[in-house]
Amino acid sequence: MRAPPPVVDVVDVTRSYRLGGDKDADGAVVHALRGVTFAVQPGEFVSIVGPSGSGKSTLLHLLGALDRPSTGTVAFSGRDVEGLSDAELAVLRNREIGFVFQQFQLLARTPAWQNVALPLVYRGVAVRERRRLATEALAAVGLSHRLGHRPAQLSGGEQQRVAVARALVTEPRLLLADEPTGNLDTVTGSEVMALLRQQGAERGVALVVITHDPEVAAAASRRIRIRDGCIHGEVAA
Amino acid sequence: MRVLEASRVAATAIAANRLRSALTILGVVIGVMSVVLLVAVGTGARNEVTAGVEDLGSNLLIVAPGSFEFGQAPSASRFTLEDVERLDRALRGRAAVSGQIVSGETIRAEGVSATSSVLGVTAGYDQVLGRVVSRGEFLNASDVATGRRVVVLGASAADGLFVDVDPIGRSVAIGGLRYRVIGVTERLGAALGVDRDAQVYIPVTAAQRLFGTRRVDTIFVRPPSADVLDAVSAEIEFVLGERFEQDEFSILTQDEILGVAGDILDTLTLVLVAIAGISLLVGGIGVSNIMLVSVSERTREIGLRKALGARTRDITLQFLVEAVALCGVGGLLGIGLGVGLAEVATRFSPLPADVTSWSVALAFGTSLTVGVVFGVFPARRAGKLDPVVALRYE
Structure with a gap:
């Protein structure tokens, strides 16, 4: 029996861009990633750590299918992003990836359930079904009692749990968290991390957390350290 | 989405x-x-x-000087009373004809004065243009022939000049000359932005003296029905054609004015x-x-x-x-x-x-x-x- 393809397979990826925009020929060229190779297997929990300016964010964008590599390949479940149109990339993000951001990125003035249902809108799911799925996802993160609350009426921890529910509602294969505890106090932060791990494990979703918090990183089954655009060490727990 | x-x-x-x-x-x-x-x-x-135009009736022909077109300035009239008489003779029994000359004048009566349109008209104007006197009588042929200084007042002109008195038999001054009131017309209301009740009518001959001209501005021709408009129009064209060029006068029907x-x-x-x-x-x-x-x-x-x-x-x-x-x-x-x-x-x-x-x-x-x-x-x-x-x- 063949092993399933990695959730995301990064092979010898570089990413460079010009300061001042791609059209500005005079801008200095920044080599954000200089040849990175690794893969994330289904259900795995990987943390990526590194100081700011190390290329962490660039890697996050590539793992999130928000960007394409300059050279090398990034493939999701065996599909190379090279050759996919912007629209196809959007569909891929919608189906394969769940995002959790440091800033929560919830729509203000919008009830929790509608925030959770947002990715389903772009999947063409009918509103009744969206509400049902969003309610389920909010129940899974322990927020059944907060369906109609707006972000401003929720605590930071609750907002991030709404964001987790939004990431999970599409049943992605990859949960991508960018400093998920960065805006939370220690206790709430650990609660959110526990929720991410528990949900990831329950659903068999690969979890990639980008962080500079050593404690958060240590919980992962595999830690990747990145520095100056290169992988600078990899530790399995 | x-x-x-x-x-x-x-x-x-x-x-x-x-x-x-x-x-x-x-x-x-x-x-x-x-x-x-x-x-x-x-x-x-x-x-x-x-x-307003439909109020004129579909069987009225208006003979105006110059060519009547949008964008064309109105021409000064070269019609005289003679033209009116010649048309009247040519159309006798087939259509009523009346000429008109207009000027704004100040009218005084017993301490009250008003500015109003003074229409110098030929006899029969009341029938051609549908003016009915409620009191007294309209100008007759002898008034016009002799240039008698008599006047018929529109209803509101009469009300404005004579408060609580019967104007008939009294006199008004137009351009410094005295005119005896012989009639008051019934209320007609406004048409085309003109208050027809504020107008006053004097014999065209008296008006020509008053205004210092020998001209007539407009000639109205009303046959009994709209069916004969074309024939009457052709007759007018023939009669006036003896004295005027084609572009010196125009014959307008209700439809043309509306257009x-x-x-x-x-x-x-x-x-x-x-x-x-x-x-x-x-x-x-x-x-x-x-x-x-x-x-x-x-x-x-x-x-x-x-x-x-x-x-x-x-x-x-x-x-x-x-x-x-x-x-x-x-x-x-x-x-x-x-x-x-x-x-x-x-x-x-x-x-x-x-x-x-x-x-x-x-x-x-x-x-x-x-x-x-x-x-x-x-x-x-x-x-x-x-x-x-x-x-x-x-």
């Missing part, structure tokens, strides 16, 4: 910024309101003119609507501007939506629908205001406005078009945002 979804998002966004949305659509509101109102006023004026008046009003309406259109254009630019602000304000939202799977066209559609919805709401408000103001104008001003369905449809359609045209640029800009850049936007 379907249009329905986009509308839902648009409604939320518009409602979230009520004041700004309201100010944004103000230009569109005013533009649409102006189109509806101005077309209504134009249509009202047209109805007024039509009613020319209609042309004038159409041009006027078109100009007004064009001005209203400029206001719509400016309104559209305002919408475009605010949509651009809205796009940059919601850059992070756009980035998030893209990260969650929104395609370029989903975002573009969302903002386009928002712009069209804004303009649509503006259009509806403008129509409401336009119809309301037309109602007010009809009730409280002499200007009757008549709201037409085509102008409402046109104005609403235009406002939606403005939304599309001026929404496309900001919407495309929103759609093209790079999610990486947009998500990091502060």
Whole structure:
């Protein structure tokens, strides 16, 4: 029996861009990633750590299918992003990836359930079904009692749990968290991390957390350290 | 994302910024309101003119000097009383003929004075133009032949000059000469913006002396029915053709006057609507501007939506629908205001406005078009945002 393809397979990826925009020929060229190779297997929990300016964010964008590599390949479940149109990339993000951001990125003035249902809108799911799925996802993160609350009426921890529910509602294969505890106090932060791990494990979703918090990183089954655009060490727990 | 979804998002966004949305659509509101109102006023004026001209009756021919066309200045008359008499003789038994000369004069009577249109007319004018005396009698052939200084007053002219006294037999001064009042006409009301009850009638011969001319401005010819208009018209042309060139006089029927008046009003309406259109254009630019602000304000939202799977066209559609919805709401408000103001104008001003369905449809359609045209640029800009850049936007 063949092993399933990695959730995301990064092979010898570089990413460079010009300061001042791609059209500005005079801008200095920044080599954000200089040849990175690794893969994330289904259900795995990987943390990526590194100081700011190390290329962490660039890697996050590539793992999130928000960007394409300059050279090398990034493939999701065996599909190379090279050759996919912007629209196809959007569909891929919608189906394969769940995002959790440091800033929560919830729509203000919008009830929790509608925030959770947002990715389903772009999947063409009918509103009744969206509400049902969003309610389920909010129940899974322990927020059944907060369906109609707006972000401003929720605590930071609750907002991030709404964001987790939004990431999970599409049943992605990859949960991508960018400093998920960065805006939370220690206790709430650990609660959110526990929720991410528990949900990831329950659903068999690969979890990639980008962080500079050593404690958060240590919980992962595999830690990747990145520095100056290169992988600078990899530790399995 | 379907249009329905986009509308839902648009409604939320518009409602979230009520004041700004309201100010944004103000230009569109005013533009649409102006189109509806101005077309209504134009249509009202047209109805007024039509009613006034139709009041003349379909069997009246008006012989005017020069060629009567839109864009042509009226010509000075070269008709004389002789022409009126020759027409009258030629058409005896077939049509009634009357000549007229007009001037504004000050009229005095026992300490009261008023400025009014003094019409010098030939005998039979009352029959040709439908004037009926309520008291006394109208000018007769002998009055005209001798240039007798007698006058027939319009109903409101009589009321203005003689309070609580019967004017018959009393005298008024016109241009410093005394005229004896021999009749007062029945009320006719206004037509074509002229208060016919404020007019006074004196023999054309007396008027020519008074005004210092030998001319007659206009000749009216009324056959008993409209069926013989062509024959009578041909006769007039033949008779006048002996003394005048083809382009020195014209014979007008009710239809021709309506046609020319209609042309004038159409041009006027078109100009007004064009001005209203400029206001719509400016309104559209305002919408475009605010949509651009809205796009940059919601850059992070756009980035998030893209990260969650929104395609370029989903975002573009969302903002386009928002712009069209804004303009649509503006259009509806403008129509409401336009119809309301037309109602007010009809009730409280002499200007009757008549709201037409085509102008409402046109104005609403235009406002939606403005939304599309001026929404496309900001919407495309929103759609093209790079999610990486947009998500990091502060």
